[in-house]
Amino acid sequence: MQTDELADHLFASVLGALDVLTVHIGDQFGVYDLLHRDGPLTPEEVAERSGLHPRYAREWLEQQTVAGLVDVDDPVRPAQERRYSLPEEHAAVLADRDSPSFFTPFARMVAAAAAQLPALQDAYRTGGGVGWEAFGPLMRTAQADANRPLFLGPLAHDWLPVLPEVHRDLTAGGRVADIGCGEGWSSIGIALGYPAARVDGFDVDPASVDAARRHAASYGVGERVTFHLVDAAAASTGPASEVGGYDLVTAFECVHDLPDPVSVLGRARALVRPGGTVLVMDEKVPETFTGPGDPVEQLMYGISLLVCLPDGLSHPGSVGTGTVMRPDTLRGYAREAGFVDVQVLPVEHDMFRFYRLTLPDSP
Incomplete structure (x- = not known):
């Protein structure tokens, strides 16, 4: 240039x-x-x-x-x-707010990050971090509102049906563990799209879990969607269930934020029943670093520098993935967690890529 x-x-x-x-x-x-x-x-x-x-x-x-x-x-x-x-x-x-083009949550996200610039600069000097809670309600609601239209619309109507066995299981009343559910829109979207399914959402942020419970009640799915304030790495399948009881375990746009993704993915493997499905959605960045990148990669690096990497590094011992998690990085985490491989699914979206984590006993 x-x-x-x-x-x-x-x-x-x-x-x-x-x-x-x-x-x-x-x-x-x-x-x-x-x-x-x-x-x-x-x-x-x-x-x-x-x-x-x-x-x-x-x-x-x-x-x-x-x-x-x-x-x-x-x-x-x-x-x-x-x-x-x-x-x-x-x-x-x-x-x-229901439009997939709704933009103002991204403006809110930038404003929340800008307010933390002094803390971010200190983290850049020391190698420390700025935790999610430090960004406050602006960041939390921005993240939730940005994904809300997608989770209430295409998730159940277009994306999950790509996996026929998942569509069949959930239609028949299957059970879902939604790891890193945030304010719960992914859990709610699944419940709305599959009226017989039951969903357990797990998150470590108290404000997010409180909001998720309110949202579920307002959408009339509170009896089928339960939210748990717990680290997903230690999550059980809920008070009345056994480990290995879920037909589908999901992790929507959260694996790159986890300080210990291998432990959480290992827990996902323990939660899913034999023959069930573990599904990850994360950012659709190029498979390799090539220098100058496309707008999505530029966006994700910016968010990584201001939000996700500082949040990840705020936890002792964090692997510090950052927002730009390429497929081979996830594949490495998955294999270390006991999965055989990672399959990229044929879901078309400008911002997100969908992965099925292959279990050892999968056909």
Whole structure:
């Protein structure tokens, strides 16, 4: 990349960073929802209904319009008389929580990471870490909300049916252990897609487990989905079950965060019944490091530096995988945990890759 090209690239990155942080502000004050529901609105009306100070409301609306995110009816009118709205095509990105294009959780994630920059810099000097809980509710809800549309939609409708035996077992009332379930959307999505199935979700974060229980109750699956506050490496199959009782054991986008992935995968092998399935979903990064990479690899390295690697290294003895977990890395963990191999499944998604961990007694 030439000097001018690099300067242009970084300038565009600065503009993008500013957009992301201002999107976060708008999301936190509910302005996108307001503009979509009630717009067009004047700055004064936005201020009154959102809690923004009027002067900041006006500046934010103008900036969002200049950035092309928000529409203004008549830009030549006096500033306080201009009326702003959210274009319908932008609502899926900025206001619709069920849309697979919903973006504001990623802005929230960046803001939560930016707030921890002093702690991150200290970790970079010492080799220590910044634990998940230090990032607070912004990071926790960002992670949950980013994956929610996928887990409530394609997971049960498109992804799990790729494995006919899993689809058959869950349709017939099979049992699922969902390791690293976070706020529970993967567990809930499975329960919604398979009304006879029962799901146990496991996570070590108390706030996530509390939120997962609330979400399950709100979706009417609380009697079939149970969440356990426990380290998955020590997880049993629940109070009324035996080890080896699960038809499906899942680990959605969490293996790269685990300080001891081999122990957790070993526990997954113990939890699944003979002939059952262990399924891992993680980031779809290239299989090898080649230097300059595609946008997904760039994104995952950025998240790794600011979130996942510091979280992983906050635990003593951590292997420090980081977000960029390539297939051979997972294959090594799986074999050390007692699996024969790792099979990449034919699930098409821009961000995620799906793996079936092959058990010694698999056909």
